[in-house]
Amino acid sequence: xPAPHTNPSLWRAPDLSLRWWPVFLxxxxxWRKLAIPSLMGNIxxxxxxxxxxxxGMGALVGELTVDGQRVPYILFLASGSICMSAMNAASFEALxxxxxxxxxxxxxxxxxxxxxxxDSVLLAEMLWAAFKALFTTTAILGVMLALSISHSPxxxxxxxxxxxxxxxFASIALIFNALAPGYDFFTYYFTLVLTPMMxxxxxxxxxxxxxxxxxxxxDWLPLTNAVELVRPMFMDxxxxxxxxxxxxxxxxxxxxxxxxxxxTRRRFRS
Amino acid sequence: xxxxxxxxxxxxxxxxxxxxxxxSFTIAPGECLGVIGPNGAGKTxxxxxxxxxxxxxxxxxxxxxxxxxxxxxxxxxxLAIKAxxxxxxxxxxLDPDFSCAENLRVxxxxxxxxxxxxxxxxxxxxxxxxxxxxxxxxxGQLSGGMRRRLSLARALVxxxxxxxLDEPTTGLDPQARHLMWxxxxxxxxxxxxxxxxxxxxxxxxxxCSRLLxxxxxxxxxxxxxxxxxxxxxxxxxxxxxxxxxxxxxHDARLRPLAARIEVSGETVFFYTQxxxxxxxxxxxxxxxxxxxxxxxxxxxxxxxxxxxxREDG
Numbered sequence: 001x002p003a004p005h006t007n008p009s010l011w012r013a014p015d016l017s018l019r020w021w022p023v024f025l026x027x028x029x030x031w032r033k034l035a036i037p038s039l040m041g042n043i044x045x046x047x048x049x050x051x052x053x054x055x056g057m058g059a060l061v062g063e064l065t066v067d068g069q070r071v072p073y074i075l076f077l078a079s080g081s082i083c084m085s086a087m088n089a090a091s092f093e094a095l096x097x098x099x100x101x102x103x104x105x106x107x108x109x110x111x112x113x114x115x116x117x118x119d120s121v122l123l124a125e126m127l128w129a130a131f132k133a134l135f136t137t138t139a140i141l142g143v144m145l146a147l148s149i150s151h152s153p154x155x156x157x158x159x160x161x162x163x164x165x166x167x168x169f170a171s172i173a174l175i176f177n178a179l180a181p182g183y184d185f186f187t188y189y190f191t192l193v194l195t196p197m198m199x200x201x202x203x204x205x206x207x208x209x210x211x212x213x214x215x216x217x218x219d220w221l222p223l224t225n226a227v228e229l230v231r232p233m234f235m236d237x238x239x240x241x242x243x244x245x246x247x248x249x250x251x252x253x254x255x256x257x258x259x260x261x262x263x264t265r266r267r268f269r270s
Numbered sequence: 271x272x273x274x275x276x277x278x279x280x281x282x283x284x285x286x287x288x289x290x291x292x293x294s295f296t297i298a299p300g301e302c303l304g305v306i307g308p309n310g311a312g313k314t315x316x317x318x319x320x321x322x323x324x325x326x327x328x329x330x331x332x333x334x335x336x337x338x339x340x341x342x343x344x345x346x347x348x349l350a351i352k353a354x355x356x357x358x359x360x361x362x363x364l365d366p367d368f369s370c371a372e373n374l375r376v377x378x379x380x381x382x383x384x385x386x387x388x389x390x391x392x393x394x395x396x397x398x399x400x401x402x403x404x405x406x407x408x409x410g411q412l413s414g415g416m417r418r419r420l421s422l423a424r425a426l427v428x429x430x431x432x433x434x435l436d437e438p439t440t441g442l443d444p445q446a447r448h449l450m451w452x453x454x455x456x457x458x459x460x461x462x463x464x465x466x467x468x469x470x471x472x473x474x475x476x477x478c479s480r481l482l483x484x485x486x487x488x489x490x491x492x493x494x495x496x497x498x499x500x501x502x503x504x505x506x507x508x509x510x511x512x513x514x515x516x517x518x519x520h521d522a523r524l525r526p527l528a529a530r531i532e533v534s535g536e537t538v539f540f541y542t543q544x545x546x547x548x549x550x551x552x553x554x555x556x557x558x559x560x561x562x563x564x565x566x567x568x569x570x571x572x573x574x575x576x577x578x579x580r581e582d583g
Contacts (some may be wrong), residue, residue: 008325025379026365033367107365109359110377110424114377114380
């Protein structure tokens with residue numbers, strides 16, 4: 001006898017099977033064909049900013065005091081902007097590219113006709129966006145090493161943190177992907193969320209410059225916590241509060257991904 | 271008759287509108303079931319429910335693997351069922367950045383097919399789709415018919431037992447359509463089952479062993495195409511158009527010669543078991559143009575679902 005049908009909850013636990021892998025591999029194979037132009041956007045541009053601002057502004061600013069230690073401005077900027085690059089690379093991929101695959105090319109629909117669930121597709125998109133962020137940050141880090149901006153062995157630990165920064169921003173971006181009626185929607189996210197966060201998270205200037213109330217609020221921004229973890233490692237030190245910042249990143253990631261999954265399920269439920 | 275696929279009493283509402291209202295059907299191994307109906311009749315929603323992409327408000331979908339295996343239920347066993355299905359959706363979802371061969375290889379991976387076993391499948395599939403010379407071309411370089419055949423080849427990578435085809439020949443020219451029909455008939459001869467939606471009655475008549483007519487989400491007829499025509503319609507149709515044709519519908523001498531008369535636009539349709547007397551009477555008016563033909567599936571479709579345009583679908 002047919003079992004009575006139940007409409008499963010949007011908030012049920014994710015399907016975490018390994019079926020995300022062929023979807024991830026599909027994105028990797030496409031990207032391999034388009035790697036050169038994507039390299040330009042993801043790596044050349046942030047490096048131009050770093051060099052122009054770091055050396056140009058650095059000559060005016062000289063040195064800054066971070067946690068009682070004097071550091072050249074370019075080191076300050078490099079450690080912040082690499083977090084921003086991870087954020088931007090993951091966000092672009094999980095918004096514009098994922099939206100193309102989901103809504104415009106109907107790639108997701110095709111995949112879901114095979115034995116792969118929406119949960120697996122979304123997990124693949126999240127990990128793929130995080131992978132692209134990792135690729136970008138690794139390349140930028142390589143150039144920073146070549147420019148002798150930092151030689152700290154702790155950069156390896158910084159790279160590990162940046163993997164999670166990519167995962168976090170990919171998860172947040174997928175919330176907006178699930179809600180988007182079209183590409184224009186993402187302009188709001190970039191202009192109203194990411195750009196203000198960029199200026200409030202201590203990427204370009206120390207947060208001590210911010211008004212007191214704004215600074216307290218900025219303590220909780222995802223990018224702030226990423227920068228607070230990564231910057232000391234560039235200075236060959238360990239962060240003062242690794243647990244607190246790590247917890248903020250982890251909680252933000254879990255909540256954002258869960259919300260993104262529920263909203264994506266709702267979008268596809270129809 | 272054994273059953274491969276079974277949908278029971280499917281219901282789906284969107285707000286106040288009931289788009290699928292108690293639809294049931296079965297598909298036997300090697301059978302082609304056609305689902306026809308006007309725009310908005312519930313065809314695509316029915317297919318989406320069968321695929322587990324849309325959750326029905328009521329009803330059940332089962333796949334019977336046979337050989338003593340327990341039936342699989344949608345959506346609980348969605349992935350196990352989809353491993354045995356091939357789908358060609360109404361809109362292409364081919365990867366524009368991959369060649370034809372790569373499209374098949376990447377799609378095979380979604381079914382866990384890879385390496386030499388998968389590579390060995392690509393050439394025969396492209397051959398079957400008449401795309402062998404286009405193995406390295408991208409979908410953007412293909413004609414509409416080629417893209418549909420690539421979609422069909424892609425749906426066959428996992429050697430499915432049941433194909434779900436949503437309007438597989440919409441937008442194709444007659445040559446491409448005939449090639450698609452020929453391929454689908456080959457698949458039926460190989461023992462595959464097909465669930466097909468279509469707006470083309472000649473397609474339905476040619477391919478489908480059984481038809482389901484949907485309207486307003488309800489099943490309004492079901493059966494073999496020829497039997498449905500015989501059951502619902504007179505054997506012959508005479509269409510008359512031209513100067514003064516519309517007046518014929520009210521002509522007292524003609525009315526007894528036809529079992530049923532319909533007017534659509536500038537054309538009068540006479541339905542009758544035997545058109546000889548009617549044709550003789552019409553011959554007296556040489557300014558008229560007439561067409562005498564057997565009743566077909568299109569007549570049945572229009573009789574069951576009406577002639578008014580459905581533009582809300």
